[in-house]
Amino acid sequence: MATQITKNDFMAYLRVQRSGKTNMFDVRTVKDLSGLSRSKILEIMKNYSKYKNHYE
DSSP, rough: OOOOOOOOHHHHHHHHHHTTTOTOOOOOHHHHHHOOOOHHHHHHTHHHHHHHHHOO
């Protein structure tokens, strides 16, 4: 089953990205800061353009 990404999930990811607090490839820290699961973070990373176009 595919991981479902909501607008709230994507916005949580963007908040961490825009904060500059961590390298976004440090999934463990992104997970701690965003509250997202590892699978959701990886899904966003793999399909970033798709979610950016859809939610922003």
